[in-house]
Amino acid sequence: NAGVTQTPKFRVLKTGQSMTLLCAQDMNHEYMYWYRQDPGMGLRLIHYSVGEGTTAKGEVPDGYNVSRLKKQNFLLGLESAAPSQTSVYFCASTYARQETQYFGPGTRLLVL
Amino acid sequence: ILNVEQSPQSLHVQEGDSTNFTCSFPSSNFYALHWYRWETAKSPEALFVMTLNGDEKKKGRISATLNTKEGYSYLYIKGSQPEDSATYLCALNTGGFKTIFGAGTRLFVKA
Numbered sequence: 070n071a072g073v074t075q076t077p078k079f080r081v082l083k084t085g086q087s088m089t090l091l092c093a094q095d096m097n098h099e100y101m102y103w104y105r106q107d108p109g110m111g112l113r114l115i116h117y118s119v120g121e122g123t124t125a126k127g128e129v130p131d132g133y134n135v136s137r138l139k140k141q142n143f144l145l146g147l148e149s150a151a152p153s154q155t156s157v158y159f160c161a162s163t164y165a166r167q168e169t170q171y172f173g174p175g176t177r178l179l180v181l
Numbered sequence: 182i183l184n185v186e187q188s189p190q191s192l193h194v195q196e197g198d199s200t201n202f203t204c205s206f207p208s209s210n211f212y213a214l215h216w217y218r219w220e221t222a223k224s225p226e227a228l229f230v231m232t233l234n235g236d237e238k239k240k241g242r243i244s245a246t247l248n249t250k251e252g253y254s255y256l257y258i259k260g261s262q263p264e265d266s267a268t269y270l271c272a273l274n275t276g277g278f279k280t281i282f283g284a285g286t287r288l289f290v291k292a
Contacts, residue, residue, distance in 0.1 A: 073224075100278065111185070111270070111282035112225075119278055127279060159224060167213040167232075167274045172224035 071095055075160050075173035082150045082180045090145040090176050092160030100163045101143040102127075102170065103135060105156040112159060118143055119166075150180045183210055185273045187283035194261050195291055201257045202286040204271030208252035212276035216245055216256055219268040219285065228256075228269075261290045 073094045082088055092101065099120050104112040114127030118137040132154060134146045143162075147154060157177050161170040186205040194200050206214070213232045217225040229238040234249040242259045258265055268285040275281070 102280075104282075109284060111284040112272075113282075114279055117278060125278070166278050167230075167276070169215060169227040169230055170225075170272075170280065172226075174224050 073160055073162055073171050073173040075158075075176050077176060078174065079177045080179070082147075082178065084151060084180060086150050087146070087148050088150065088178075089147075090158055090160075090178075092143045092145070092162075092173055093141055094143075094160075094162040094171070095141060096162065096164070096171065097140070098162035098164045098171070099140070100166055101137065102161045102163075103133070103143065103145045104159045104161065105129065106159060106175075107156050115145065115158075150178075152180045154178065155180045183207055183273065183275065183281050185271060185281050185283040187269075187271055187286050189286060190284070191287040191289070193289045193291065196262060198261050198290075199257065199259045200261055200288070201255050202269060202288075204254045204256070204283055206252050206254075206271075206273045206281075208249055210275040211249045211252070211273070213274040214247060214254050215272040215274065215280070216254070217270040217272065219270055221267070225270055256286075258288070261288070263290045263292045266290045 102117045103115040116135040121140040160173040163170045216228040219225040231247040236247040247254045270285045272280045272282045
């Protein structure tokens with residue numbers, strides 16, 4: 070039982086490049102979330118999903134897209150990376166919306 | 182925009198000291214409050230979920246209280262140890278699909 074995993078752990082991109090971050094969970098959770106964490110700020114919600122095939126915008130969705138084709142996976146895409154997207158990205162999942170979220174180890178992204 | 186405030190931003194204590202910090206939230210939007218412990222270079226881990234006014238939860242030397250009428254929760258650590266050094270996050274769930282996180286209180290415990 071791996072819990073929530075994220076790949077890659079670290080990535081450097083040039084401005085304008087694209088990439089996809091993968092989040093996988095093996096707990097059969099319905100709800101999955103992508104957050105970004107920046108110094109001095111709390112975790113900010115980018116996008117979330119309430120089940121396979123569904124996605125919704127969070128607090129800071131601009132510049133990101135997501136997909137949830139399989140229940141266990143939640144992908145976060147950056148189509149054209151910008152330096153403002155330099156951050157640490159955390160994926161989380163939970164089985165019910167008011168319950169504890171389980172977090173992945175994070176992906177550190179640097180956009181030059 | 183709902184805001185979850187945590188204070189202080191950071192705290193330095195000596196080993197053996199007891200300490201506490203605060204999480205404030207809009208009382209009209211309460212459904213559940215979560216406390217997480219977040220060690221450097223790791224991911225946040227759940228400490229408590231609190232849902233009822235007057236709730237008190239305890240795990241070892243760490244405990245938390247909740248006042249939903251006035252919109253605050255306290256986290257207490259008794260006899261702090263160096264391994265308690267971490268960021269403590271509180272997060273508000275308003276009944277929807279989103280959870281709003283505070284910026285955290287960074288605790289440093291010196292041996």
